[in-house]
Amino acid sequence: MSHNAESTAFRSALEVIRAVEPRVADAIGAELADQRESLKLIASENYASPATLLAMGNWFSDKYAEGTVGRRFYAGCQNVDTVEALAAEHARELFGAAHAYAQPHSGIDANLVAFWAILADRVESPALKRAQVRQVNDLTEADWFALRRELGDQRMLGMSLDAGGHLTHGFRPNISGKMFDQRSYGTDPATGLIDYDRVAEAAREFKPLILVAGYSAYPRKVNFRIMREIADSVGATFMVDMAHFAGLVAGKVFTGDFDPVPHAHIVTTTTHKSLRGPRGGMVLCGPELADQVDRGCPMVLGGPLPHVMAAKAVALAEARRPDFADYARRIVDNAQALADGLLRRGATLVTGGTDNHLVLIDVSGYGLTGRQAEQALLDSGIVTNRNAVPQDPNGAWYTSGIRIGTPALTTRGLGAAEMDATAELIHTVLTQTTAGSGPDGAPSKAKYVLDPAVAEQVGKQAADLLTPFPLYPEVDLT
Ligand code: DSN
Secondary structure, eight states: OOOSHHHHHHHHHHHHHHTTOHHHHHHHHHHHHHHHHSEEOOTTOOOOOHHHHHHHSSGGGGOOOOEETTEESSSOOHHHHHHHHHHHHHHHHHHTOSEEEOOOSSHHHHHHHHHHHHHHHHOOOHHHHHHHHSOGGGOOHHHHHHHHHHHOSOEEEEEOGGGTOOTTTTOTTSHHHHHSEEEEEOOOTTTOSOOHHHHHHHHHHHOOSEEEEEOSSOOSOOOHHHHHHHHHHTTOEEEEEOTTTHHHHHTTSSOGGGOSTTTOSEEEEESSSTTOOOSOEEEEEOHHHHHHHTTHHHHTOOSOOHHHHHHHHHHHHHHTSHHHHHHHHHHHHHHHHHHHHHHHTTOEEGGGSOSSSEEEEEGGGGTOOHHHHHHHHHHTTEEOEEEOOTTOTTHHHHOSEEEEEOHHHHHHTOOHHHHHHHHHHHHHHHHHOEEEEOTTSOEEEEEEEOOHHHHHHHHHHHHHHHTTSOSSTTOOOO
16 A cells, blocks of 8 residues: 555545445546556547646535636635636746636637637627626527627638547537538548648638637648638638647647647637646637637636636646656657558558647558447457548548547657557457448448457557556555
């Protein structure tokens, strides 16, 4: 039994929880065990530090704090002010932004804050002005109707979903798809890369209010200087959603034309992906949009989560340390080693490789859908997620791709040699899996056949690969 501070803290917390609802304590312990045992390659996940995790479990959760620092709708927010101001200060310093808003609960929320800020700044609408001085719940149906009429079908141009764009950039399953008349730019079918001339052409034709850059499955850098020039040429507001690669911006791997902050009017992010913080969102902007962004709660957000803002402050302080830049560089080195290992073994990768934290395998060459590949890999102890590839014939549900990313394994300390071994394991599973059929014998996009002995053997090799790199070595729950 370890007596270090982290072990004592988590053991004590579980003991307190167990006394009330033991099944929750058990589930928390089981989650740590599962995470320790799995080869986590989900590109959007990571492992936050014990300090970040512990900053969330406390009485800040009990406090309402609508409003902004020093200007709250509730009394007694002085300590919330301290942590929110710290989170914003660290974010401004880390990213070189004029203004930071640390309240969004998620990436979707951060994008919604940004959309409303841009609409309020750019569109003349008495109904919007009324909405801004009232609680959303107080708006009548007539208010909403006027709002919709006055805002009209404002236009948004963003990256298409199958090219790696995100649902919140104007697609139907998200409210942004109802708020905006959306058009997408894709990627060059031959190279898989963004064709900036085509983006400029689409912007000239469509004249969007907002040009959005950012992705959840594009394995390359984006030139934000060029994107800003395109936005300026049509009078659009340029927004970047850097949720996936915020850690690479923080760690100065993406600089110059590839750092969105100096080029965009507004930048949104989550804090839990490559940035390695708590689950949440954040908005960065210049002084022109700051007042509108600060209206995020109650305009589109529920009450701020002060305990999560405390954890954001801790994680952002960690990201300002010199070793975070080393971590960010290793994320990309590892992704490139993984891509090279897969390519050497004959895999097809979208764009032929990567220069960020993620790799997109087109599994159609293995005769599989993304769904079949995802499940076969999971059976073998390798956690990934299926993802559409450009012009995907299998659509967004079954897909033809597997997205893998290195932020989590890099946090554990795995390096280039382990990435090559991981490529071998993935290749083994994908070559040993065949497409299955349904009960009527018809080909199935979901069923697959993989010899359980192969899955077991790969699972064992995956576990062996992780053994020298324990997850949360400072946390002993025994
Ligand atoms: N769900 C995140 C991802 O996996 O990319 C994005 O929202």
